Amino acid sequence: MSNIKLTIDGKTLEVVKGTTILAAAQMADIKIPTLCFLKDRSAIGSCRVCVVEVEGMEYPLPACKTVARDGMVVTTSSERLTTYRRIALDLIVSNLSEEAWKVDEASSAADTNNNQLQTLCQEYGIETASFKTAAPPKPKYDSNPFLSFDPNLCIRCQRCVGACNSAARNHTLRTGKKGTRTTISAPFGKNWKSTECESCGNCAQACPTGAIKAKVKLNYQPGEVQTTRTTCPFCGVGCQIDLKTKDGKLVDVEGANGPANKGLLCVKGRYGSYNFVDSNDRIRTPLIKNKQTGEFEVASWDEALTLVTSRLSDIKKQHGGDSIAAFACSRSTNEDVYLFQKMARTVFETNNVDNCARV
Amino acid sequence: MVKLSIAPKSHADAQLTEYLETYARRIQATPPGMCPLALQLTLLQASAAQTCGKCVPCRDGLPQLAALFEKVVACQADESTLTQIKELARMVKGSSDCAIGYEAARSLLESMNTFAGEYSSHINNKVCTQDIEQTVPCETLCPAHVDIPSYIALVGEGDYAGAVNMVRKDNPFPTACAYVCEHPCESKCRRTLIDAPLNIRGIKRYAVDEAPVDTVPIPKRNPDTGRKIAVIGGGPSGLTCAYFLAQMGHAVTVFEAHKQIGGMLRYGIPAYRFPRERLDEDIQAILAVGGIEVKCEVTVDARQMKEIAETYDAVFVSIGAHVGKPLNIPGSDSKGVYSAVELLSTIGDGNYPDFTGKRVVVVGGGNVAMDCARTAVRSGAKSVGIVYRRRKEDMTALAAEVESAIAEGIDMILLAAPVSIETDEQGNCKALHMQPQLIGPVKGGRPTPVDANKDQVRIPADIVLMAVGQDIVTQPFEEYGMQAHRGAFVADEYLKAQGLENVFVGGDCQTRPATAIKAIAAGKVAARNIDEYLGYRHKLTCDVVSPEPHANDRTPMGRVDLIERPAHIRKNDFEDVELGMSLEEVKQECARCLRCDHYGCGEQEGGRVQYV
Numbered sequence: 011m012s013n014i015k016l017t018i019d020g021k022t023l024e025v026v027k028g029t030t031i032l033a034a035a036q037m038a039d040i041k042i043p044t045l046c047f048l049k050d051r052s053a054i055g056s057c058r059v060c061v062v063e064v065e066g067m068e069y070p071l072p073a074c075k076t077v078a079r080d081g082m083v084v085t086t087s088s089e090r091l092t093t094y095r096r097i098a099l100d101l102i103v104s105n106l107s108e109e110a111w112k113v114d115e116a117s118s119a120a121d122t123n124n125n126q127l128q129t130l131c132q133e134y135g136i137e138t139a140s141f142k143t144a145a146p147p148k149p150k151y152d153s154n155p156f157l158s159f160d161p162n163l164c165i166r167c168q169r170c171v172g173a174c175n176s177a178a179r180n181h182t183l184r185t186g187k188k189g190t191r192t193t194i195s196a197p198f199g200k201n202w203k204s205t206e207c208e209s210c211g212n213c214a215q216a217c218p219t220g221a222i223k224a225k226v227k228l229n230y231q232p233g234e235v236q237t238t239r240t241t242c243p244f245c246g247v248g249c250q251i252d253l254k255t256k257d258g259k260l261v262d263v264e265g266a267n268g269p270a271n272k273g274l275l276c277v278k279g280r281y282g283s284y285n286f287v288d289s290n291d292r293i294r295t296p297l298i299k300n301k302q303t304g305e306f307e308v309a310s311w312d313e314a315l316t317l318v319t320s321r322l323s324d325i326k327k328q329h330g331g332d333s334i335a336a337f338a339c340s341r342s343t344n345e346d347v348y349l350f351q352k353m354a355r356t357v358f359e360t361n362n363v364d365n366c367a368r369v
Numbered sequence: 370m371v372k373l374s375i376a377p378k379s380h381a382d383a384q385l386t387e388y389l390e391t392y393a394r395r396i397q398a399t400p401p402g403m404c405p406l407a408l409q410l411t412l413l414q415a416s417a418a419q420t421c422g423k424c425v426p427c428r429d430g431l432p433q434l435a436a437l438f439e440k441v442v443a444c445q446a447d448e449s450t451l452t453q454i455k456e457l458a459r460m461v462k463g464s465s466d467c468a469i470g471y472e473a474a475r476s477l478l479e480s481m482n483t484f485a486g487e488y489s490s491h492i493n494n495k496v497c498t499q500d501i502e503q504t505v506p507c508e509t510l511c512p513a514h515v516d517i518p519s520y521i522a523l524v525g526e527g528d529y530a531g532a533v534n535m536v537r538k539d540n541p542f543p544t545a546c547a548y549v550c551e552h553p554c555e556s557k558c559r560r561t562l563i564d565a566p567l568n569i570r571g572i573k574r575y576a577v578d579e580a581p582v583d584t585v586p587i588p589k590r591n592p593d594t595g596r597k598i599a600v601i602g603g604g605p606s607g608l609t610c611a612y613f614l615a616q617m618g619h620a621v622t623v624f625e626a627h628k629q630i631g632g633m634l635r636y637g638i639p640a641y642r643f644p645r646e647r648l649d650e651d652i653q654a655i656l657a658v659g660g661i662e663v664k665c666e667v668t669v670d671a672r673q674m675k676e677i678a679e680t681y682d683a684v685f686v687s688i689g690a691h692v693g694k695p696l697n698i699p700g701s702d703s704k705g706v707y708s709a710v711e712l713l714s715t716i717g718d719g720n721y722p723d724f725t726g727k728r729v730v731v732v733g734g735g736n737v738a739m740d741c742a743r744t745a746v747r748s749g750a751k752s753v754g755i756v757y758r759r760r761k762e763d764m765t766a767l768a769a770e771v772e773s774a775i776a777e778g779i780d781m782i783l784l785a786a787p788v789s790i791e792t793d794e795q796g797n798c799k800a801l802h803m804q805p806q807l808i809g810p811v812k813g814g815r816p817t818p819v820d821a822n823k824d825q826v827r828i829p830a831d832i833v834l835m836a837v838g839q840d841i842v843t844q845p846f847e848e849y850g851m852q853a854h855r856g857a858f859v860a861d862e863y864l865k866a867q868g869l870e871n872v873f874v875g876g877d878c879q880t881r882p883a884t885a886i887k888a889i890a891a892g893k894v895a896a897r898n899i900d901e902y903l904g905y906r907h908k909l910t911c912d913v914v915s916p917e918p919h920a921n922d923r924t925p926m927g928r929v930d931l932i933e934r935p936a937h938i939r940k941n942d943f944e945d946v947e948l949g950m951s952l953e954e955v956k957q958e959c960a961r962c963l964r965c966d967h968y969g970c971g972e973q974e975g976g977r978v979q980y981v
């Protein structure tokens with residue numbers, strides 16, 4: 011692929027042909043504000059916050075979806091751009107209830123993405139909505155156990171649609187009633203069970219205002235949690251996740267940008283992967299069945315391991331290695347599972363190994 | 370979705386197409402006198418309704434603009450609202466993703482310049498400007514403000530003589546207008562809302578065919594006033610002025626440079642469009658008023674003009690635009706190259722050219738070019754072509770004229786700019802060389818042609834007729850003291866010649882080449898204003914009463930169009946090309962009239978444009 015040269019704010023850059031102005035700017039650490047743009051998911055040019063001046067053009071162009079051309083001269087800030095961006099934000103917030111954009115530390119949304127509108131409004135000094143329309147509040151969609159949608163906070167940027175279409179590849183979340191009355195048909199209402207939605211929550215992670223919200227977010231404030239990057243233990247895909255802990259307890263998970271998941275997660279990873287840690291049903295010590303009562307009884311690790319070793323040795327001696335199969339849990343790490351099969355082959359002398367990573 | 374469907378993407382689209390036709394007709398019938406800002410608001414609302422809802426400037430901006438604009442229309446806005454609208458509109462224009470958004474804002478911003486006066490009135494005076502007031506469409510748009518609904522009703526009742534006099538009240542050329550008027554009166558006819566505009570000209574033609582105007586007695590002339598008025602130029606404008614002044618009781622002398630009076634109606638329009646004997650009917654009737662003296666073959670020079678202005682109480686200058694503009698390209702002085710208007714002028718006195726066996730090329734795209742080309746066909750030309758720099762739809766000739774010319778076998782050589790004329794050793798025209806054109810950017814509302822990257826083309830031509838516009842001979846009158854600007858006389862809206870006491874001027878020589886009805890209207894205005902200048906305020910009656918209207922028939926019904934004689938027959942003679950309506954047709958057509966003089970705004974104070 012050939013390269014082209016362009017100038018952004020006086021900096022000359024060389025980029026691969028087909029790169030957008032926004033992507034080129036980001037490579038050069040030049041900041042262009044965006045709102046409706048979501049990398050790899052949605053670049054429909056809805057919010058017009060990313061407009062930039064291009065030399066020779068009478069009107070500004072959206073950086074997110076304009077492909078850079080050789081010799082292009084781009085300016086990312088000017089009085090006109092600031093005015094246009096301000097008016098765009100003003101028009102957007104005029105349709106919203108104030109909690110969607112007024113900066114209020116205590117209530118600010120927890121997801122890193124979910125307060126983008128607030129941040130932009132702050133940056134551009136939007137304090138009042140000049141085009142306030144007195145529309146009656148719309149009902150929330152709140153029946154899904156994990157997710158809710160509040161149309162009163164929605165800016166119709168369609169990032170969620172992009173996430174559901176091209177990330178979750180589910181095509182469940184769509185725009186409804188196109189035109190001035192464009193809405194988002196989020197499948198979280200009363201009939202949520204009969205929709206195709208998998209409750210993966212990628213839409214919630216994409217939303218820049220918190221209109222689509224993961225309900226777990228209501229349990230904590232962003233300042234209260236610590237983040238730990240790790241691998242989702244639920245299956246063998248190896249999605250990268252950011253675990254959120256509050257007072258030593260796991261409270262939430264966000265998809266991190268790992269090579270396997272690129273920021274996405276499935277419903278199990280997002281809402282199930284950490285829940286078993288503190289589950290009441292969880293077995294916390296070894297248990298040995300009392301032959302008389304038929305009940306499991308608490309045992310020490312030594313007792314348990316001794317029992318397992320002697321029983322397996324007996325079986326091997328009487329029936330041979332092939333009578334044993336080793337089945338690993340896919341919630342274990344790769345390293346553990348590797349050692350486990352190694353033990354099966356060398357110690358038990360069996361090739362009957364498998365695991366449950368087919369979920 | 371794996372299945373494909375052949376149904377339209379949106380099931381409403383098919384119905385919508387029909388509905389849009391209704392919508393378009395409503396826009397076409399926008400009544401004259403409507404507030405332009407109220408109209409702009411509907412455009413804005415329509416644009417907002419068209420949004421796909423994707424981008425903020427259009428989806429959210431247009432409804433907000435419409436809401437703000439509503440205040441302007443309601444005269445509840447102030448300068449700050451206007452500033453807010455302007456800022457928002459600039460942003461919508463500058464950052465909408467597609468034309469639905471940015472065009473809506475552009476047209477709004479443009480209207481702020483175009484209708485600046487109206488905006489200022491709404492903001493500062495809290496009312497529309499004074500002339501924002503609806504009036505009867507046909508009558509308002511007829512430059513002479515003829516009482517159209519009344520004469521249509523008279524024709525509908527079979528009173529053709531009454532209809533002729535009803536027309537005459539405002540226009541002494543009923544026959545000319547029945548044959549060649551461009552009928553601006555039809556352009557916003559209210560009937561368009563239901564089906565199509567009335568064929569007003571066709572109805573008038575029926576009246577003058579049934580009751581030739583020279584057989585219809587003219588209302589009695591006022592007693593002599595003893596005042597003398599000179600009219601320079603006996604065309605439609607001059608003769609109209611003479612007619613009304615004579616009616617009022619003044620004595621009029623018409624000075625005409627040609628052999629006969631009639632102006633462009635005789636020396637510009639060929640007989641196959643307007644038979645000479647029919648023109649004579651109008652002229653006979655005008656002269657029958659009495660008190661009009663006609664002096665033909667008198668070319669008024671500066672000295673005579675001075676004398677006339679001194680001897681007469683008032684002068685009306687209406688000399689028309691009779692000189693063909695030259696096209697200065699190499700070879701344009703060769704034998705066989707003629708000016709179109711001069712050709713038509715010669716024909717006016719009955720001297721038809723003989724083009725037998727000749728290849729004729731006409732340069733130009735106006736009505737004169739069509740008239741010349743069709744005349745050439747009738748004069749025996751072997752082939753006739755019209756060479757025009759732009760496209761067919763850019764031609765200034767009436768679309769119907771172009772169509773008729775094509776039907777008569779005339780070639781339209783479009784997007785071709787004449788470059789030079791090739792001659793033989795004797796200096797005879799041999800061919801026309803042309804540079805192909807490319808239609809380019811729109812300037813001043815019209816797309817301009819530019820040279821295309823193509824080789825020049827040559828068409829053989831024995832005769833080249835230049836129809837590229839007409840000039841006005843202002844020089845002698847300027848010498849006398851009249852003012853001219855860019856080749857046309859200068860007058861105020863009351864047609865008083867600038868800087869002179871008793872001189873009035875109007876018609877083509879003041880407007881530049883325009884239509885017969887505009888010239889007629891100017892003659893009427895001049896007559897009224899001369900009368901007033903002389904200290905009178907004569908009232909003229911037509912002695913005909915407008916019939917009582919019938920209730921509107923709202924059944925959609927096709928418009929009766931006039932048909933023409935078959936092209937292969939008509940192109941061999943100079944007889945009238947067009948055929949009039951039958952009685953059955955004219956009755957049906959008259960019945961479609963909604964009588965806007967009675968229903969709607971026409972009945973209320975200020976709803977009419979009528980003089981008494």
Ligand code: SF4
Pocket residue numbers: 157173174178180181182183197206207208209210211212213214
């Ligand atoms: S939760 Fe996942 S599947 Fe459901 S709407 Fe959101 S992105 Fe689509």
Ligand code: SF4
Pocket residue numbers: 163164165166167168169170171194213216217218219220221222
């Ligand atoms: S729900 Fe969120 S992501 Fe989806 S359109 Fe609304 S604001 Fe954008």
Ligand code: SF4
Pocket residue numbers: 419420421422423424425427428465466467468469470471
């Ligand atoms: S400007 Fe075009 S793309 Fe944007 S909302 Fe309007 S119709 Fe849709």
Ligand code: SF4
Pocket residue numbers: 505506507508517518521557558559560567569961962963964965966
């Ligand atoms: S309907 Fe009749 S009165 Fe109304 S505009 Fe048409 S011709 Fe005139």
